[in-house]
Amino acid sequence: MDHFEYRNHQLFAEDLSVQEIAEHYGTPCYIYSRATLERHLKAYQTAMDGYPHMICYAVKANSNLAVLNVLARLGAGFDIVSVGEMERVLAAGGKPERIVFSGVGKLEHEMRRALEVGVHCFNVESAPELERLQQVAADMGKKAPISIRVNPDVDPQTHPYISTGLKENKFGVSIDEALELYHSAAVSPHLDVIGIDCHIGSQLTQISPFLDALERVLNIIETLRNEGIRLKHLDLGGGLGVTYNQETPPHPNEYARAVMERLKGSGLTLVLEPGRSIAANAGLMVTRVEYLKHNGHKDFAIVDAAMNDLIRPSLYGAWQNIVPVRQHSEGKEARYDIVGPVCETGDFIGKERLLNLKPGDLLAVRSAGAYGFVMSSNYNSRGRAAEVMVDGDKHYLVRRRETIEELFAGECALPESASVKPA
Numbered sequence: 001m002d003h004f005e006y007r008n009h010q011l012f013a014e015d016l017s018v019q020e021i022a023e024h025y026g027t028p029c030y031i032y033s034r035a036t037l038e039r040h041l042k043a044y045q046t047a048m049d050g051y052p053h054m055i056c057y058a059v060k061a062n063s064n065l066a067v068l069n070v071l072a073r074l075g076a077g078f079d080i081v082s083v084g085e086m087e088r089v090l091a092a093g094g095k096p097e098r099i100v101f102s103g104v105g106k107l108e109h110e111m112r113r114a115l116e117v118g119v120h121c122f123n124v125e126s127a128p129e130l131e132r133l134q135q136v137a138a139d140m141g142k143k144a145p146i147s148i149r150v151n152p153d154v155d156p157q158t159h160p161y162i163s164t165g166l167k168e169n170k171f172g173v174s175i176d177e178a179l180e181l182y183h184s185a186a187v188s189p190h191l192d193v194i195g196i197d198c199h200i201g202s203q204l205t206q207i208s209p210f211l212d213a214l215e216r217v218l219n220i221i222e223t224l225r226n227e228g229i230r231l232k233h234l235d236l237g238g239g240l241g242v243t244y245n246q247e248t249p250p251h252p253n254e255y256a257r258a259v260m261e262r263l264k265g266s267g268l269t270l271v272l273e274p275g276r277s278i279a280a281n282a283g284l285m286v287t288r289v290e291y292l293k294h295n296g297h298k299d300f301a302i303v304d305a306a307m308n309d310l311i312r313p314s315l316y317g318a319w320q321n322i323v324p325v326r327q328h329s330e331g332k333e334a335r336y337d338i339v340g341p342v343c344e345t346g347d348f349i350g351k352e353r354l355l356n357l358k359p360g361d362l363l364a365v366r367s368a369g370a371y372g373f374v375m376s377s378n379y380n381s382r383g384r385a386a387e388v389m390v391d392g393d394k395h396y397l398v399r400r401r402e403t404i405e406e407l408f409a410g411e412c413a414l415p416e417s418a419s420v421k422p423a
């Protein structure tokens, strides 16, 4: 069951009318369903029941404090890529010992803070990073728990911008280099080798690339074991896809079961870092049609959301379903490009969409809970949208719309003394 559905030709988010929420908070706004977030996390947790595991939600997909809090309350762990994400997790009630720290460019102060709070593990992505981490840990008189992120060189069959496990990608290290890094880490008094990690890409719609990567990683684990280096966990990253259009990705249940089947008897804890599969279909972005414009050649619906609010269509040519919040009983459909007010030809939310529209209508962009608000910007000096969480028949404003004053925060003009004197 979906928690966004039509009743009497009106779109509902759980028990609330999307129209009413949008009118209450204004548009554009993001609306998240608590029930959907919970259902998605529980699908992973239930699938792994009885097998040692940790589901570390990838915070980058949606880092709203309320979203993190909903997941933390259910015992989720978190995958972070910056100290900013870490502070959000802690503020939302996440436990440091359930945090894995990923990312190719960890800064020294980020390592310090993560060691101070006691994260579960650093997913190390290069030799110089390992060296830096060792020095920071030594300096603090600590032992940093690590896993090496291996780039298994598997084609995830997804968009090239979101594939991460091919040898031409910047992420992780090759299998040979991973072995070298494990050898040096194992003898360091300031590093504690606890696991291995890989993440091959995002929006994967088949299980086979995951299983190919798993085989390669298991080979490394076996080699290390023969050398006396025993790992406790295997982190397969995130990447499970969702249905935006016609895709039919495996259910988390099916995916987790296939992986656990292969790991049976290994003694390894399984760590997963799902982001999109938890958050994407738990969110909508609602926008209002400001103008309908026909230029003699094409029909445009100019809406109040733009590429600064939702960049996926412009950046990846991503397709997201756009549906009316209230379906009209009269009028007729036309084929519209749904575009925003930003001064870029690439500013579109959808192209060639068959819709029956009137100015003032509300549209909902589906599957916008992941990589939506988090990738938004202030381009064209536009304040970022509000975020609302629906919980049954209640709604909560979980981030208010940015004000114009906030857009200036921290910025100033040059002081008088710096003015250029006329010649």
Ligand SMILES: Cc1ncc(COP(=O)(O)O)c(C=O)c1O
Binding pocket: 058, 061, 079, 102, 103, 164, 199, 201, 202, 203, 237, 238, 239, 240, 273, 274, 275, 276, 277
């Ligand atoms: C290291 C890492 N883990 C987890 C994720 C989450 O991926 P997804 O949202 O596709 O599940 C990503 C993003 O691709 C990532 O880079």
Ligand SMILES: N[C@@H](CCCC[NH3+])C(=O)O
Binding pocket: 060, 162, 202, 203, 312, 370, 371
């Ligand atoms: N931002 C991407 C996914 C990137 C995943 C992070 N490594 C998207 O919207 O599809």
